[in-house]
Amino acid sequence: MLQTLLEQKRAIGAYAADFELPATLTASQWSLIENIVTLLAPFEQLTREICQADALASNVIPSVNALKRLLSKSARSDFGVKTSKNALLEAVNTRFSDIYTEPLYCVATMVDPRYKDRYFAAEVKLQAHEMLQTEMEKASSERSEQTSELQERPREKRARTDDQATCSLFDMYDEILEETLTPQENTQTTTEVQGFLSEAPVARTESPLQYWNNNKSRFPTIAKVAKKFLSAPSTSVDSERLFSATSNVINEKRNRIACDKAEMLLLVKKNLPLLLKNTD
Known part of the structure; x- marks a missing residue:
């Protein structure tokens, strides 16, 4: 609504002058509207991205981190909306305070080749590694059971995610990646996980499902976990x-x-x- 109002600013001013309206918006009020639109723009970008048909659960943690980082930065457009900005940041922290304890989001982010473990803070990265390790052990045991069943019945057929004033939400993704280009060593992860995490993340525009279709032979156990956690959109x-x-x-x-x-x-x-x- 405010964006449309800004687009029609000149027409509104001309209409108010022609018909001598008793009250019109002042220059400071127009400036305040512009700052509010700038503040709310990342929320609109994130809403549109998460509502796409190919949105995955792995988008949640990176998107929340990027949004919190953007809201915590100071910018020239904060004039008049600083209190609202702090309230929004506090609301985001409150609403998404438990995402790092939910395996759905943590494991999905870890197996997404666009994100991996680059969007986890140091204090929760180890926990995310342990969640992935647990899921890989489950996948390995399931595969071992299927292999033993197939060996017992060999005749059966086998089944076939500059200027601080001009920073955007998408700039925060790149900024977080630049800070965590080298993954930390973790003795509890397997060689397969270390090999996967040691590679640079793919571009955010690439499809993680296509990546795993091409690399499932290189990382078979992680690919099985990815098939489970990256299988459906994260919204209705x-x-x-x-x-x-x-x-x-x-x-x-x-x-x-x-x-x-x-x-x-x-x-x-x-x-x-x-x-x-x-x-x-």
């Missing part, structure tokens, strides 16, 4: 979009379409872009 936004898409298939002019036909049309609508992307 995309499923809600699917319900909205149903209204485009079944409407007043197509109200007698069979359920199986409607299901096939929705399947094609949601998956055909993915198939065309893979063929490219």
